Amino acid sequence: xxxxxxxxxxxxxxxxxxxxxxxxxxxxxxxxxxxxxxxxxxxxxxxxxxxxxxxxxxxxxxxxxxxxxxxxxxxxxxxxxxxxxxxxxxxxxxxxxxxxxxxxxxxxxxxxxxxxxxxxxx
Amino acid sequence: xxxxxxxxxxxxxxxxxxxxxxxxxxxxxxxxxxxxxxxxxxxxxxxxxxxxxxxxxxxxxxxxxxxxxxxxxxxxxxxxxxxxxxxxxxxxxxxxxxxxxxxxxxxxxxxxxxxxxxxxxxxxxxxxxxxxxxxxxxxxxxxxxxxxxxxxxxxxxxxxxxxxxxxxxxxxxxxxxxxxxxxx
Numbered sequence: 001x002x003x004x005x006x007x008x009x010x011x012x013x014x015x016x017x018x019x020x021x022x023x024x025x026x027x028x029x030x031x032x033x034x035x036x037x038x039x040x041x042x043x044x045x046x047x048x049x050x051x052x053x054x055x056x057x058x059x060x061x062x063x064x065x066x067x068x069x070x071x072x073x074x075x076x077x078x079x080x081x082x083x084x085x086x087x088x089x090x091x092x093x094x095x096x097x098x099x100x101x102x103x104x105x106x107x108x109x110x111x112x113x114x115x116x117x118x119x120x121x122x
Numbered sequence: 123x124x125x126x127x128x129x130x131x132x133x134x135x136x137x138x139x140x141x142x143x144x145x146x147x148x149x150x151x152x153x154x155x156x157x158x159x160x161x162x163x164x165x166x167x168x169x170x171x172x173x174x175x176x177x178x179x180x181x182x183x184x185x186x187x188x189x190x191x192x193x194x195x196x197x198x199x200x201x202x203x204x205x206x207x208x209x210x211x212x213x214x215x216x217x218x219x220x221x222x223x224x225x226x227x228x229x230x231x232x233x234x235x236x237x238x239x240x241x242x243x244x245x246x247x248x249x250x251x252x253x254x255x256x257x258x259x260x261x262x263x264x265x266x267x268x269x270x271x272x273x274x275x276x277x278x279x280x281x282x283x284x285x286x287x288x289x290x291x292x293x294x295x296x297x298x299x300x301x302x303x304x305x306x
Contacts (some may be wrong), residue, residue: 002293007274010285015278033247035193038132039123047239050246054284065247067135067185 017059026060027106028081034068040075041094048095049078052102061106074117080105089117123196125235126160126224131243132193133162133220138248139184140166140218145244146254149234151226153260158206158226165217174212197222204228238294241266245281245290257298264297266290 031037031046046065053061069077074091078101081087088111090101097115104110113119123129130147137145142164150159169177176182178198183191198208206223224231241255245268255266268281268290275286 002289002296004270004274007271007286007289010283010289011275011279014283014285033131033135033243035132035191035196038128039196043128043131043236043239043243046243046246050242050284050287054288063246065243 033065036072042076127235137164142166
């Protein structure tokens with residue numbers, strides 16, 4: 001059984017790294033989480049993004065949620081905001097696609113063109 | 123929605139939008155009486171009686187960007203499909219309580235789904251809100267209270283910290299699995 005003692009360990013471990021996270025000015029990854037997003041499968045997408053953040057220890061990445069963006073037919077939608085760059089909107093994202101977006105775009109800076117709204121609308 | 127847990131994730135967003143800082147989710151599975159009930163209770167801004175009646179209409183929403191709001195109507199439809207119902211009690215400036223019921227064994231009742239991920243999502247999206255999640259199956263009860271977790275973590279470590287989130291998800295999965303006698 002998970003114990004509060006384990007939580008105490010996590011607290012100690014986290015306190016050592018938390019200062020790095022505090023002033024994060026890095027990438028923002030936003031997942032649409034309204035009725036439309038949730039029904040289309042946004043929850044596993046968000047979970048997959050969080051897993052990548054944890055696995056790769058991405059201290060400067062902020063993961064956030066937003067309501068309905070108004071393009072329900074394209075949900076699940078993920079937006080990536082990198083400082084100094086234009087926002088990139090990914091559409092019909094799955095957990096697997098999110099993995100690629102995190103690895104290629106968020107970590108290496110290469111936009112995954114084929115998943116963007118521009119590619120979808122062609 | 124494919125899971126009841128997804129409905130819960132969706133409807134809890136209403137509580138968040140209502141400015142609640144404490145949201146209580148209670149799932150009561152009475153196999154004996156063949157009833158499953160889901161209660162979402164918040165201390166948000168609440169609604170007056172006329173507004174609380176109207177939210178079941180898909181063409182009523184508080185947002186201004188669009189004219190439809192499907193969260194509650196979808197849950198209502200899911201309940202009615204399963205010989206259940208949905209009721210909303212609300213008081214202005216006090217809070218709202220939503221109760222959804224289902225016939226537990228109804229063939230059209232969606233599975234409970236992944237509550238650990240639902241709670242995880244809610245925590246990521248709302249750093250300053252506390253959640254109490256109670257899950258009852260007949261006599262057995264599981265409870266998660268983020269206020270207790272915060273106490274252990276102290277003020278510096280947020281609930282949305284990936285390691286903490288993982289702990290919470292595992293805690294829920296283990297707790298629910300114990301409730302079901304070791305079966306997930």
